[in-house]
Amino acid sequence: MGSRLRSSGRNLLxxxxxxxxxxxxDALHERSYRKRHLLxxxxxxxxxxxxxxxxxxxxxxxxxxxxxxxxxxxxxDIFSTHSRAYVEALEDTTILACPVFKFFxxxxxxQEFMLPLLMSLGDILTGALSIIERLYFHDIDKRxxxxxxxxxxxxxxxxxxxxxxxVGLTVDNIAKIVGSSxxxxxxxxxxxxxxxxxxxxxxxxxxxxxxxxLRLTALPCAE
Amino acid sequence: MGSRLRSSGRNLLxxxxxxxxxxxxDALHERSYRKRHLLxxxxxxxxxxxxxxxxxxxxxxxxxxxxxxxxxxxxxDIFSTHSRAYVEALEDTTILACPVFKFFxxxxxxQEFMLPLLMSLGDILTGALSIIERLYFHDIDKRxxxxxxxxxxxxxxxxxxxxxxxVGLTVDNIAKIVGSSxxxxxxxxxxxxxxxxxxxxxxxxxxxxxxxxLRLTALPCAE
DNA sequence: TCACAATCGTCGGCTGGACGACAGAAATAG
DNA sequence: CTATTTCTGTCGTCCAGCCGACGATTGTGA
Numbered sequence: 001m002g003s004r005l006r007s008s009g010r011n012l013l014x015x016x017x018x019x020x021x022x023x024x025x026d027a028l029h030e031r032s033y034r035k036r037h038l039l040x041x042x043x044x045x046x047x048x049x050x051x052x053x054x055x056x057x058x059x060x061x062x063x064x065x066x067x068x069x070x071x072x073x074x075x076x077d078i079f080s081t082h083s084r085a086y087v088e089a090l091e092d093t094t095i096l097a098c099p100v101f102k103f104f105x106x107x108x109x110x111q112e113f114m115l116p117l118l119m120s121l122g123d124i125l126t127g128a129l130s131i132i133e134r135l136y137f138h139d140i141d142k143r144x145x146x147x148x149x150x151x152x153x154x155x156x157x158x159x160x161x162x163x164x165x166x167v168g169l170t171v172d173n174i175a176k177i178v179g180s181s182x183x184x185x186x187x188x189x190x191x192x193x194x195x196x197x198x199x200x201x202x203x204x205x206x207x208x209x210x211x212x213x214l215r216l217t218a219l220p221c222a223e
Numbered sequence: 224m225g226s227r228l229r230s231s232g233r234n235l236l237x238x239x240x241x242x243x244x245x246x247x248x249d250a251l252h253e254r255s256y257r258k259r260h261l262l263x264x265x266x267x268x269x270x271x272x273x274x275x276x277x278x279x280x281x282x283x284x285x286x287x288x289x290x291x292x293x294x295x296x297x298x299x300d301i302f303s304t305h306s307r308a309y310v311e312a313l314e315d316t317t318i319l320a321c322p323v324f325k326f327f328x329x330x331x332x333x334q335e336f337m338l339p340l341l342m343s344l345g346d347i348l349t350g351a352l353s354i355i356e357r358l359y360f361h362d363i364d365k366r367x368x369x370x371x372x373x374x375x376x377x378x379x380x381x382x383x384x385x386x387x388x389x390v391g392l393t394v395d396n397i398a399k400i401v402g403s404s405x406x407x408x409x410x411x412x413x414x415x416x417x418x419x420x421x422x423x424x425x426x427x428x429x430x431x432x433x434x435x436x437l438r439l440t441a442l443p444c445a446e
Numbered sequence: 447t448c449a450c451a452a453t454c455g456t457c458g459g460c461t462g463g464a465c466g467a468c469a470g471a472a473a474t475a476g
Numbered sequence: 477c478t479a480t481t482t483c484t485g486t487c488g489t490c491c492a493g494c495c496g497a498c499g500a501t502t503g504t505g506a
Contacts (some may be wrong), residue, residue, distance in 0.1 A: 062362045064448055108334055121344050128351035135358050137286045
């Protein structure tokens, strides 16, 4: 998901497991959590930098029952606890955590690590700007279409009757990602089926029957 | 403006002008622009890091006549051109610019600079998350009240009849900052006057007559 | 100083989309 | 396997706030 707050890549994990970058790995401590565990609340008092080792996390903001998913984090992704976001485990997960300043000191000694780290931070900021842009400038029909279009580009599989897409998310989950209500997203998916663009096969499974029409619907939200 | 995309401080300027950090200053090139000049368009082809030396810039996103101000940048603030934002000069401005990787190399040699740089990036990301939160979770009346409340905390001046506040922005400018239309912000200001909370003295000048009521109106948007 | 541009307050119409509700279907847990 | 929980599609009501329009006021530049 290109518009999400995450750095894209396993670079960070590969780098810290190199022998010459041992100082960084030594600064990090493993923590494991079970599925559904709420790892961090907003303004967590420990000011940590964390790297996901295995598993999957969801970072989101919430207020009065309403939620906005900021990102789905996987292995190699980095995040900090000094923010107003919740972090929950979507599956059993292991992270590598370190107090911020200790992390900085270690990172400062390894240029090989520092550059991808900065690039990761840059990616996260780009993702935040993308969320802002979408929420402010684009209506929800564009945002939903863009969501599916981008998912299809990333993980769609061609088949005889169209492009199969295993999203692995419920309609409610998708709604929290695109910043809308479940009911609205549901009816938009229904409309796309009526328009011959996409068909819901089962929970989390879709068939995109007209990729070009989906792209046009998503414009200019997805480009 | 606490919720804006800017790092708060002159640290970066002070640091790069120290003799021992000459390598960083040598990497930066001065560029000057007149008031109203559009410095950078979205996806500017030069991938630059810039630090404001003097003057004032506005960074904003725009689409089809609609704009959202992301931040007001002043001396010591840092930004990059690799983004989907426009950058315009609000007054005559001088910036120090450098290609990203060259900047990184120089910064990597000076730990004294690197830490405040990372903290600046952290501040910018915090600001982005704050914008997301406000746009998504709070109605416009809260956002407007929060805007004035925070401005008052920063630069309000006590007087006999209340707190004088020189914002220096038109209603239209404020609307672009809080993410709304001029008409809506105007009518909200009018309502606050009717409710005895704040009074508009002149363009960009306000008198806050009930700071506590303003704070309550702004909750939970401003905390 | 004057002409013009920018700013502004106000009104009313319109719309995007949230959301409660409900019945049915699918998945999960014991 | 069964009971329970989660998910879902659909409908209809409601409302936050956008936006065109217009006349008045203020600020700027020559």
